Amino acid sequence: MNHQRRSGLKVMAGLIGMVRPLLGFMALAIILGCAGNLMATFITVLGGYGLLTAAGFYDGNLGQIILVIIVFAVVRGFLRYGEQASNHFIAFKLLARIRHKVFAALRRLAPAKLDGSDKGNLIAILTSDIELLEVFYAHTISPIAIGVITSAVMIAFMACLHPAAAVLAAVFYVITGLVIPVVNSRLGGADGVKYRDLFGRLNTVVLDNLYGLDEILQYGGQKERMGHMNEKSESLEKISLRLKKRENTQKIATDWVILAAGILQAAVCAAFVMSGQMEGADGVIAVIAMMSSFGPVAALSSLSNNLTQTLAAGKRVLSLLEESPQVQEVVGGAAPGNGAIHCDHVSFAYRTAGEKDKKGEKVKTGEKPKIVLEDFCHDFAPGMIHGILGKSGCGKSTLLKLMMRFYETDSGTISYGGEDVNRITTSNLRRHVAYVTQEIFLFHDTIENNIKVAKLSASREEVIAAAKKASIHDFIQSLPGGYETKLSELGDSISGGERQRIGIARAFLHNSPVIFLDEPTSNIDSLNEGMILKSLNEEKEDKTIILVSHRASTMGIAKNVVRM
Template structure:
């Protein structure tokens, strides 16, 4: 199984556009949390300085016992204990005080860095989600749910780990290195130089590690997105897997993407597990040199090229602090390791945040004011990447009337109506509601006046009540019940185990398709929009359920401007106007009777549903075969 590469990263294009991602993270989100970071920095300094006191006190004690120096020389002579027992008590008090005060600073340090990281994590996740949900629908058509979940979950969590553990360690280790270095040079600068000999080697080794590990982490981020996408896709389609008896096939596919993640992650692990033992050897070599030179100095005298004296107490301090000095230097590699992971994640996060939207809203846009509900499409053209999907769409719907859109699969019907909701913005032409260009009004006000009932009904995990009032959160229970009654849903809802408080399950799995559809209609009735879009609202239900849904739709569409898409032409034959689309263009328009009389595409589609297959012209059948083969995947929902 091949390892994922950066080319496989679905967000690679976004990542390439991001400069200085980590600087931006601190600049944008760190400013609001600088107090917590300052507490963390200051507490780190004091906590680590206090941690040095026990080792220093031990050195003084050793020198005092051997008679090389006075015990507690940092105290004025008048304050030094006169007895050894008194000196012991003072030393114990100093060490205990250092531990107690140090514990307080350790607590402050942890509070500061945890507060800093948690607040930034929360802000980044919510901002990323907010940006993501406002992107165009064509963005979601090219990205899988698992890949986007990977950013909101894994990448954001990785930032938190660096901001907490990584930043904490940066200041903790920096203070240790500086403070210990000052102490060691103060005691004996010559031996301190020997202690620091491994430092440039560690720096060079760390640099090589970073160069090797960075591309590996990019591979890991890509492969984990693939794995999440496969798992999310399979769990969402578990019914199809079971009915198709393809459990073994899907297990193999999951094993494949899991192996891809394993290979990428193992590649990073292989480098990492070589790096840290090697650093330990280098730091150990520094300790051995310090121990050898210092021990020789105490027992024999200064080693060659060195001069001066070294007491036993000073040697003890060197032995204790040299390990605490060299090993933190090695741990900087671990911090860089965390930094590289966080950098890759921040690039994905900001790459997503910077994703441009095709829908541009003027901050000074006016609120849409709907009175009659008249809708006009004025020579509208739209497409992706200069490839038109619909073009020269031109029609007018008077307020309160119904217009039906029909046509073969892939003709562009759903796209035409998604333009009214501004899921996309038109490339040419205008769409006007009561004379107002919808591109010049605010999106919230536009969508507040337009209701949408789809064939693919989506219910959120929660109760029936919560799903009906979704989007109309200020509605009271009586309004919800009245909307359900109008949608022919009240009777089946009251028969549920807990009535309106029954949990519907994920995506409404506990309800039938017809029940979910009627809840969706109740939601639209409760919203009470002036303009209504019905997108294949009854195509996937049985005849009896269709009758109930059609009755609720009749109530819903009464006195509203209504757009209806339907493959079952019997459901729209009474529309005030029917527009027939083919290959993204209007080819016929009129009433049901007018279009039958024209004996064109609409009449042929009607003949298909009437069972008059043998009477259809050969040209229509051949054209239908071509359309089926060439249907645009972007219009597959039509």
């Protein structure tokens, strides 16, 4: 994904913009937080008034002061609970909303923008990055507002005691709650982004090692793969240590500033008391108020430690949401025509390096584009089986992807019954075509549900009929659970040929006018291949079937064969 350059403030603005539907709850959290923090501060201040009253330096009612302290202490607990409950309600609602937006973005970007992308980074965005945003929504937005409001109230209170005490408090509030966090965030911002990116890359390495475990053990690659993973882990650890050191430095700086604020306030108030410009009791209360009121702004200071990574996570999430798809989905377009599929002078190249794609967007390195198809012309008539024969890398699979409009042609057109594929409503096109890819993905679910991916409303009878056509029914029936047998992750509990046949069963169940099959029998024995090809031959009357293979023997049932 292309992480756009944007400042921390822009990232925060983008994340805060998502709170709009829940502004009422956010306002409630801020009100409760302000009331709770002010009560916590004034418990200490009232304690000071109580001691001064007991010592005879202040004319107050000690009983009333103690009663108010007790009330504030009890109410403070309820206010704190209400603030946290409101913040976490906002956070969890927004995280669900963001996940929905991210999955919608992935659907929009797939498959062209996601082909060859770093899957580990995508997993990191979908899991840990979005989870980190909980810190922002539950522990950042309202604390900032609470810190500003409570500081303003305390400045006003100290101004009633003496203007100088208020000015001094304002200066140290700004240093603690604004200067230290901003400086810390700027120093650690780049490391935060690097940490999130490296975390994603480590995820990719771990996934590779898990999925390739058989090959690693077979060829003795444990040491090399472990070394590669250790290298990523060490790089991550170095950045983590730098972030931890910066966090410790920030904590020490905050503590020193708060200590200096108390000492300076005590010195200034003492000078005013000695010069007769301030009452002794007011001087004591001003110092107590200053020292007891740093909680909200000190919380803002410590936010910068978590905020470094949170904003980096937010930047990655926002970049994904704003990523423009390589192929725009067509909404409200035409329906596919039922005539021939016509390819008219189609050319296509995969773009890499410094090259610009059809939309003028640059890619990363300076390699030349890999031309896969050039000036390809052909008509695929309905009611028959067509074969596309050629060696690996000649563009057979790419042609099917262009017909599915996973990619757009660089030049030339593809049309269905006279309708340009670029003007056909994308959802209509997907319903019009059943596409069996080389690598069949199976979900960690029952065999029946894996076949029903093609038609969720299908009955068991329809599933069985499709499985029989794909020559997989007898195998399924031989399993202890039959169609209720649950497959392991990625379908590793069955063979490659059985995975392919489940993919073909999906195509039969989809029952669309057009079927694309990309190397559908490459992992299937000759007996089952013959049965599947026989089923395809029986289905051809009202369908357009395009069969891609590098094996000439598979082309036996094709009436029309294109050699590439």
